[in-house]
Amino acid sequence: MLVLLPPSEGKAGSGEGPRLDPGSLTLPELAPAREQVLAALTELCAGPEDVAMDVLGLTANQADALKRNLDAATAPTLRAAELYTGVLYERLGLPGLLDSPAAGRVRERVLVFSGLWGVVGPADRLPPYRLSMGVRLPPLGGLGAHWRRALAGPLGGLAEGRLLVDCRSAAYAAAFRPTGAAAGRTVAVRVLREREVGGTVERSVVSHMAKATRGDIARALLVEGVDADTPEELVAALRDLGHTAELAPAARAGAPRVMDVVVRD
Template sequence: MLVLLPPSEGKATSGEGPALDLGTLTLPELAPAREEVLGALTELCSGPEETAMDVLGLTPGQADALKRNLDAADAPTLRAADLYTGVLYDRLGLPDLLESVPDRVRERVLVFSGLWGVVGAADRLPPYRLSMGVRLPPLGGLGAYWRRVLAEPMGDLAGDRLLVDCRSSAYAAAFKPRGRAAERLVSVRVLRERTVDGRVRRSVVSHMAKATRGDIARSLLLEGVEAATPEELAQALRDLGHTVELPEGRPGSARVLDVVETG
């Protein structure tokens, strides 16, 4: 089983480890693509600041991200587990899990990235800022770029394992298994259930869904769940106290696992 995660917009701003070594990252065969994206990002951030800020979707208060991008090749690094912050990662607690169940985290957690494609939790990275939704000159949309690059190596890495997809839509675009392989991907959707005027209503939640996905991923890793099918995953999460539903899927399509939150 693999747990697929998005990165976070919020990131640590400094590291203390050795400089970036692309050969040590998960899927080292991606090094040429990573160099190409980093080169394009460096060129963008070396040009007019206003243009770079606009392309990267940064606000005036985030201008320091340009310097971090320019320094990325030589800056001190830190583990991806320590680099990514925010709601999902606060609830997931990757640094703690790397201490308590290191093998599970190293073998099962993959973080998708606009700059690196996909990395492992223990991979050492410099601070940076580049979202998957960016259209980076001259490469174009990064979701489409990485989808071409990642299709074969990610397909080989995934094999016949179940994929628990906690990514947002922008990052999910970077790897979409096809055909029968798609049936092994389960997207985690979070629904809020409330009673309004005596009627039960459900709605898809966005921001706080990150917290729930972090909780789900932590439960799976901490308890060592070994689900091989969407049905086994749903039952394992019920056994762990989560309220989940698994709607029927279509042949050749990814499944959706609904996690129902009340209140």
């Protein structure tokens, strides 16, 4: 089983480890694609500040992100587990898991998607940076398409025969779209909020709460050592752990499945 995660916009501001070693990152065969993105990002951030801010979608109070990007090749690093600090990661608690009996499972089963690095493991050492997958980075163009080309072979091989639990947002899902048999082993996690309105039970898709719930789901799978082989086994395991999980019918044979996790007021 592989758990596919987005990064977080919130990131730690500094590290204390050695400078970046590209060859040490998960899927080292991605090094050429990573170097392309880092070189393009460095060139952008070294140019006119207003242009870089606009391309990267940054606000005036985020200008310090440009310097972090410029320093990425030489800055002190920290584990990806500590770098990403958003809501999903607060609930997931990766640093503690990497220092627990579940550490082996975490290293083997968790992949974090990144606009700069493509995909990384939780123990990979990274510098602070700011680059969303939704950016169109000159001269590479859309990063989703750039990484889709680069990731298809290496990540497709890593995912072979494994259930994919997809907790990514749409922008990061664009970087790797399982096909063929892998698509049939992919479960996208959707979070629904259920509440009673005027005597009627209604469900709606949520956003902020979804990040927290996906963090809870990923943590439960890792702590409990769940290693499901099929979408049906995944749903059954989560129900046994106290979650309300429902598997939607496949849109067509071999298509990814959607698993609804229901949270109630």
